[in-house]
Amino acid sequence: DAGVIQSPRHEVTEMGQEVTLRCKPISGHNSLFWYRQTMMRGLELLIYFNNNVPIDDSGMPEDRFSAKMPNASFSTLKIQPSEPRDSAVYFCASSLGAGKEATGELFFGEGSRLTVL
């Protein structure tokens, strides 16, 4: 079975450019998460969707970051304009269930490594 699919795996861009990261969650999962991983801050939850609706975006760093989930099988994380401090590995994860049904088991993609020069 296909897991969570992310693209691109690696992205190198220059400061000021727009970056779009993409994610396809596991079919049937109704919760989707975007995380950022850096050496300094570890794993940070950026945003959480349930049934395609953003539920918690309190982790989104600032207005330069935006995320969408137009349907159950696709999500994007966009950074515009990008800055060097955005360099990190961005993970998408999906899970089945929310609230009382939540199991805590997240299925992670392989990540998108972003380098902003």
Place this chain on the structure above:
Amino acid sequence: GNSVTQMEGPVTLSEEAFLTINCTYTATGYPSLFWYVQYPGEGLQLLLKATKADDKGSNKGFEATYRKETTSFHLEKGSVQVSDSAVYFCALSDRPNDYKLSFGAGTTVTVRA
């Protein structure tokens, strides 16, 4: 708020050695506790979990027991293999918002042949 503290790495071991990674937590309620593992170049994957006090999670030879009295969830394996080299993350869920996992900083484990 809820938080997780795990032992700092890196940890380097020889094959067949005993591994322990300490994890303690702070929580206001009754969280579920997890260990996730991240192999090189991959995303995190669930290794084991425990949802209530005294529960023991186990998988692939790894074990961890939910100790409410010491607020701990230490990960152990009796005999490690080279293939266990990875980064290990302790995490807890924040009830009632179970989706919001709080992760520890991660412990890098390297097993040498």
